[in-house]
Amino acid sequence: MARLPKRELIEQVAAALRAGGxxxxxxxxxxxxxxxxxxxxxxxxxxxxxxxxxxxxxxxANRPQHEFRIQITGVANLTLEPGGKTLLLGWDxxxxxFAAFDINKHAGPVAASPSIQIGHAALENAAQKGLAPYxxxxxxxxxxxxxxxxxxxxxxxxGLHGAGATGAEIALLExxxxxxxxxxxxxxxxxxxxxxRRALLTTWRLLRDRKFRKKVLGAYQHxxxxxxxxxGLLDAAHILPVGHPDSTDRIRNGxxxxxxxxxxxxxxxxxxxxxxxxxxxxxxxxxxxxxxRGGGEQEFRAALRSHLALPSPNxxxxxxxxxxxxxxxxxx
Numbered sequence: 001m002a003r004l005p006k007r008e009l010i011e012q013v014a015a016a017l018r019a020g021g022x023x024x025x026x027x028x029x030x031x032x033x034x035x036x037x038x039x040x041x042x043x044x045x046x047x048x049x050x051x052x053x054x055x056x057x058x059x060x061a062n063r064p065q066h067e068f069r070i071q072i073t074g075v076a077n078l079t080l081e082p083g084g085k086t087l088l089l090g091w092d093x094x095x096x097x098f099a100a101f102d103i104n105k106h107a108g109p110v111a112a113s114p115s116i117q118i119g120h121a122a123l124e125n126a127a128q129k130g131l132a133p134y135x136x137x138x139x140x141x142x143x144x145x146x147x148x149x150x151x152x153x154x155x156x157x158x159g160l161h162g163a164g165a166t167g168a169e170i171a172l173l174e175x176x177x178x179x180x181x182x183x184x185x186x187x188x189x190x191x192x193x194x195x196x197r198r199a200l201l202t203t204w205r206l207l208r209d210r211k212f213r214k215k216v217l218g219a220y221q222h223x224x225x226x227x228x229x230x231x232g233l234l235d236a237a238h239i240l241p242v243g244h245p246d247s248t249d250r251i252r253n254g255x256x257x258x259x260x261x262x263x264x265x266x267x268x269x270x271x272x273x274x275x276x277x278x279x280x281x282x283x284x285x286x287x288x289x290x291x292x293r294g295g296g297e298q299e300f301r302a303a304l305r306s307h308l309a310l311p312s313p314n315x316x317x318x319x320x321x322x323x324x325x326x327x328x329x330x331x332x
Contacts (some may be wrong), residue, residue, distance in 0.1 A: 002093035020151020022146040047084035055090040158200015180207040190287035219311040220256030274319035
């Protein structure tokens with residue numbers, strides 16, 4: 001297995017968190033381990049201590065073939081970040097995923113040559129699905145985490161690691177990570193208690209949002225359906241909004257929109273009809289113009305396509321859903 005130097009391991013963490021929407025400031029020199037990072041995002045600030053080693057096979061011939069591990073070296077203590085969060089990670093460079101362990105189970109003095117194991121299937125599943133739990137059988141739930149999911153994992157750190165209090169919780173967590181559409185909020189409410197319930201509900205919603213976004217942007221070839229913009233500025237917008245009783249996370253209830261047109265769509269400034277022709281809300285623009293807030297109308301109109309750019313036929317919005325969504329948003 002490939003082994004990265006510590007500097008590159010730490011950069012893998014920073015890059016994954018940046019991809020998750022955080023601005024990252026290193027508080028330590030590039031080769032200092034553990035690293036300390038200051039994260040900033042939309043007014044939120046987190047300080048994160050990062051322990052990370054390469055993932056390797058579990059050891060000699062007597063070890064199970066599916067068992068992989070991190071070997072804790074170079075530190076005398078595993079210390080929690082005061083007032084912040086602490087990541088205890090491995091990096092599998094072959095699969096391009098993290099192994100993530102519960103720091104609270106390992107904090108304190110480090111014994112001679114300790115190692116922490118994770119099943120290879122969890123790392124493989126994380127490479128496919130983004131997040132995969134692994135029951136270590138000693139009261140600890142570890143995770144395989146894809147780089148795109150590290151920010152989500154960080155946000156729900158303690159709740160996720162605490163979500164294995166019962167066999168039913170572990171089974172629910174495994175199904176949630178495999179496919180969040182197989183789980184609903186009522187099942188989480190009935191199965192999980194206290195802070196763990198809140199963490200799993202939040203994780204469930206975030207996983208559904210992320211998987212919906214991935215599917216919709218892929219269907220629309222990562223291009224705004226209203227203006228053709230790419231540049232990594234796209235959202236997956238629901239046609240029937242999440243608050244509508246008939247809303248789903250199916251691709252046919254989604255449309256790829258740039259940040260500008262997503263906001264304009266949600267504000268009913270622009271929409272499309274069941275023939276997918278673009279419609280601008282001239283009445284709303286007239287009201288804005290009367291309030292001296294109509295600047296940019298010409299540029300806004302000029303950027304729009306005449307008709308929505310459509311994905312393959314089996315992924316296109318259903319005309320009935322478009323009509324229902326437009327009525328819900330107040331269009332005539």
